[in-house]
Amino acid sequence: MSGFSLTRVGAVLIKEFKQLSRDRLTYAMMLLMPVMQLLLFGYAINSEPRHLPTAVLIQEDTVFARSVVAALKNSLYFEFAAQARTPAELDEMIRRGDVQFAITIPGDFTRRVARGDTPQILVEADATDPSATGGAVAALAALPNQALARDLSGALSPRQARAPFEVVVHRRYNPEAVTAYNIVPGLLGVILSMTLVMMTSLSVTREAERGTMESLLATPVEPIEVMVGKLAPYVLVGLIQTVIILVIARLLFNVPMLGGWAGLSLGVALFIVGSLALGFLISTLAQSQLQAMQMSVFYILPSILLSGFMFPFRGMPGWAQAIGEVIPVTHFLRVVRGALLKGQGLGDMWRELVALSAFVCVVTALAMARYRRTLD
Incomplete structure (x- = not known):
């Protein structure tokens, strides 16, 4: 066996740089993720809100x-x-x-x-x-x-x-200032986002990598039929997750549940469908499971930091609140907390439900537009 060679090391190094330049999404994520974290934690996060x-x-x-x-x-x-x-x-x-x-x-x-x-x-x-x-x-x-x-x-x-x-x-709505009353209902939105968006994007991308998507594309199945067929099982998964989280919130954390079940049910349904549609959209953009995971994380991180889940929403600067208003988790958390802690009805949360409906329509339309009936 020959000894250590700087020439061979240089060749491998050049090969890795070329590979990285081909995977532009991964390269962009490596650069954008720390910048985004720095900006969010440095400017947007404020634990003592004013005004x-x-x-x-x-x-x-x-x-x-x-x-x-x-x-x-x-x-x-x-x-x-x-x-x-x-x-x-x-x-x-x-x-x-x-x-x-x-x-x-x-x-x-x-x-x-x-x-x-x-x-x-x-x-x-x-x-x-x-x-x-x-x-x-x-x-x-x-x-x-x-x-x-x-x-x-x-x-x-x-x-x-x-x-x-x-x-x-x-x-x-929380006279004893119990933090769990705020955090535990908020976890419903975060958990559904993490599981449904990531699971859907990875599932569809995995089929493309294994070649099974090519067989599916050869059939006369319409794009909307593919989307509905692939997402329907995950809707059931999301509903089961919702029930489990709400039961645990009541039994273990004694979170008050004052009603608002009609608005909460509609909000949960819209958020689950929207999250699954977003996962499907990510799968049409990603070329590998790694890219699907990266894009999912790129969506989930702002959802946790800018939605009001971890930090007071009104404590963030105006530009951060504007970004947070675009994130569907923000509106879903308001629906969940409003229903459970305040007993809000449909008339009280109509703005949040309209925002979630718009999210579902936009993401579904983009996913259908990106769906390709033939492989490149």
Whole structure:
């Protein structure tokens, strides 16, 4: 056996570089994946969100009430997005998820402050994601001593000896701030994405590699028939996974299930079909199982990081939220959490269901357009 040769090493090295240049998808993934991770973790991830959308019900328009609103805004945690006219309208805003906080300033607020009766301001927080509201709720502790510091002057100066009012916080939908109530329902979307997209893309690509797809293409089967026939078994798999996850969530983690079954069922069906169609689309793009796996991961990683599963969605910058709104997992998580934790009905989650329906239509159309009846 001949000794070590740098010439042979160089030949193998050149061969590998040529092979890598031919597999452009793998090369692109190697370069894009670390860049994407760096950008997402560096810019998009924020565990202490600020400028959270807030609705306020001011039952008296006085200087003291306006000072409280200004102090909340200056804390940078609260961004006033709406002003309710009735308690029912305020309750509807937070139940639909339009706002993160709902603040009520009572009608006798100024009179009771002047009399030293220590009135109460009600702050209702959507605590389905405890990490999204923790910082803002903590900031409320300093509000009574700071909000009216300039207004309590002259004859009202003695009122500054103690807090002129009290802030009462109601953590709705998750009063004990149990993280599992947010994470476990969210796992349904992540698990379905990881299994269905990856399984479908690998299954179809495997047939192309083994040559069985060539036999299928020789038959008079239409593209939509191939897609339905190949995806139907995985629909059943997805439904079984959904049932198992929901049962475990209830029995082991005691996740509340307040209803909304019609919207949840429709959301699950749309998400399963859309995920399978996406896997089929990936299989039409990938030339090998390795490429199918890489493209699946390239979809799953942003789905985990930008959907609101691991980090508060409203804590991300605007551009990251815009990307997150395009990801179907984002809308599916809202459907699942809204149904289980809030008992939302079809009327409350129609926007998310429309987004999932659009995802199914677009991905299915692209998959059909990419499907080739003859092999290259």
